[in-house]
Amino acid sequence: MIKDFLKTLVSNRKSLVGLCLLGFFVLVAAFAPLIAPYEPKIDRLETVAELGEPSLEEEIVSEDYPSDSRDVIVYRSTTTREYEKTVDYFPLRAKPSAEHPLGTNHAGNDLFSQLVWGTRVSLTIGLMTGLFVTALSLTLALLSGYLGGVVDDVITFLTNVMLVIPGLPLMIVVAAYVTMKGTLPIVLILGLTGWPYPTRLLRSQVLTLKGRDFVRVSRSLGERTSFVVFREILPNMISIAMAEFFASSMAAILGEATLEFIGLGNVTVVSWGTILFWAQANGALLSGAWWWFLPPGICIALVGTSFVLINFAIDEISNPRLRKR
């Protein structure tokens, strides 16, 4: 089932482009240390060189000749090495150059390196949140759709309520209360505000599948619930769950960037959102430093586009009406 699905994804031109784009960013994130010329928070380059040979100096402290057969000489031997330490401070707010392809920021950090390292953080948070949201909403949807009854009523009602409470303001308020700063809190905040919509979509899919003949037959034959859920319903939800995964990941990347841009993330971590935060805080815009704030946005948009393309393809596969006839 999964294999078929992946095969269709690869054979569709749109999703192939999307997958390649996403793959590119995943590779950048994985090999960030190899790709980035500098560490993300380095603002200088230090080189140390030894000058000449070490020189040896000896000085006699005391001499004593207690007997004819014994001399006691105390002396001090000092080896001196001479080093030259060169500290090349990166220029602050530099324009793009050969050393710094995207210039440097207010603190002299290399922006290209920050962008590369930031890919790691932004992508990790995005995909982790996507996974978290998908798992959470899939669980809720299965519980609600399959069990029905009171469980369904409660989950559906909660979903409907949470669905209409605007997400971003809630996210901002919650994030403002969170005193811990880090990846996990951000994933939790994004995830706990992002589950209602996917849950609703997935639940209606569960209900559709529950009404299909093959599931009804299994149920009437008394198959175990776990068998029906995991062997018959779940495999048929792969495409829609994947679509929700990509949509949630995209929302998470946008949400994370927004929170960090506002200053609600951990501004000491280097991610696409915090690069933009510092750019804004340091007036990159009005000094014309486009190389500072354009690239992170373009990266976010490209990752987003890759998700959109993959989802277009999934839509076309699962909704024949949208297929170009």
Next chain:
Amino acid sequence: MKYFLRKLGLLAFTLFVSVSLNFFLPRMMPGDPARALLDKMENLQPEQLDTIRAAFGLDTDDPVIVQYGRYLRNTLRGDLGTSFSRFPTPVSEVMRVALPWSIGLMGLCTIISFSLGTLIGIAAAWRRETKLASATVGFFSFVRSFPYFWLGLVFIYFFAFRLRAFPIGGAYSVDAARGGAAWWLSVLRHGALPAATIVVSSLGAWILTMRNNMINVLAEDYITVAMAKGLPIRRIKSMYAAKNAILPSVTGFAMSLGFVIGGGLVTEMVFAYPGIGYMLYQAVNAKDYPLMQAIFLFIAVAVLIANFAADVAVMILDPRVRDGAK
């Protein structure tokens, strides 16, 4: 009627949930934000510290449930507490200044974006074989993955900084006399870029939703029947296709509206536009929790009411919903 009452019930309940969320959030958060805040603010005046204690319920030994009751009563009366950062102005007073700007900007943008996006979506579905339609859909799918605030930054950079065609921020010119023609003109000039940001980035969602709905509807038998009957194309497009296709869009209005408003808030932050978004930004930075909460509450209430209005609109548009058949 049953439908109307059910939706009214949902409205009341969601309002209640939003208000309660506002009360319980700071009390449920791990890490005790109130203490952390108090520790940081030792240089405040004692009265200010009192308002902070009051806001978090640290000033009384009443059980939470009593505090909750008091909070509900105060909220209903419109008493949302006192702002930390603009001490001793009441939060409601602070909000009153910011609200008209946001309502003007976001209200207008939502209407423009919804109507324009719906129209473009209809056209894109109707002529979906054309290059222009696929290009439009492709372009807006791409734009939709830009962060709102970043699009705002780009607009400022190009149109305000490079071309100097628009002011870089604010909502009006301080030089013009308030209320005069010149002042209104400056309001338009200041609003243009933020409005463009919101419209451009939210347009794609409406276009894509409407297009997909339209394509689904166009495959229905009743469209074929309408064509067979020889109805004018305009009538088929509007009364047969669009009228059916718009129903899911209107039903999903609240969700999309929440998204637009979220985007609008961030846009205001970027443009230093003196609405509630920018105020939220300032409140977040100043840890002005009462103000922050009041803004959240206001946005939630606005979205919930707009959503209720959308439900009523569906009721008017869809006879099946009117009869409770759907």
Next chain:
Amino acid sequence: MSDTMLEVRNLRAGYATAKGFVRAVDDVSFSLRRGEFLGIAGESGCGKSTLAYAIMRLLRDNARVESGGLLFKGRDLVPMPAAEVDALRWTDMAMVFQSAMNALNPVLSIGEQLTDAVHAHRSVSRDEAEAMAVEMLALVDINADRLRSYPHQLSGGMKQRVMIAMALILKPELLIMDEPTTALDVVVQRSIIEKIEELRRRLGFSVIFITHDLSLLVEISDSLGIMYAGRLVEYGPAAALFNEPRHPYTEGLMNSFPSLTGPLRRMDGIEGRTPDLLSPPPGCRYAPRCRYARPACSEGGCPGLAPSGEGRLSACPYPMGGRADGGVAGEGGRL
């Protein structure tokens, strides 16, 4: 004016799919007299709906007529400009669609949907159009106060009667019905068919009635055409064809009559499935499923309709009457 309402000449039509062109209607010819009731039967996927849409010039998107002629009152519809087709359609020929549930716009009232057909073709006032709608509804036994109703407020049978009223509102001379009773229960099916028969007597239009359920056609059809895999395999006067089928497929269809207990019956009387129209089998397309098939049946080209006496046509080169094993007599006894 000639007595011929519609003449279909060697029509080929189909639709493009990702795997290739599916010729759903392959070399079909027949003619329909004024006032005649022609029934066309065949299993689903045999091309009968494509035929109906082709006659109405309603093939959409990827579907098209490849070749052949559709002479409606002497004028060929195939090359006719769209504007002229628009003028003809619904005024001179109209159609009742498969599923009334989906053929009515859910957000417009019945009255609006009836009268907008009138307004599209005649310059009449609102009141006049409404009067026509009321008159038509009366003909199908629906009360005038239903004009303000919406589709979801009507039962399935009522919706289908509204569709019939809608099709007849401009008094067309030809009515095409594409599985008009499929989704209805048997009792309602019967009442709809009786209604059509009554209206045809009264208004004098011709009918092409398309169904997978041959039993519906028995009593009311003047002529019957049997379609299989895009081809017309038998054609002739209904009674004669029914009493003595000459194509094995016709016989097979008759043996798979649905019982009266259920509204929908699968054709389980014939073994096997309809062939893939992308790559039809060689020779007679029915041969793989035919109980009388001989080796020669699966060779060469597809046999065409040929006169088999008494004004009848059959595409089977081995007419059932002359069959050595006498299988027909035994089967015929059941009818």
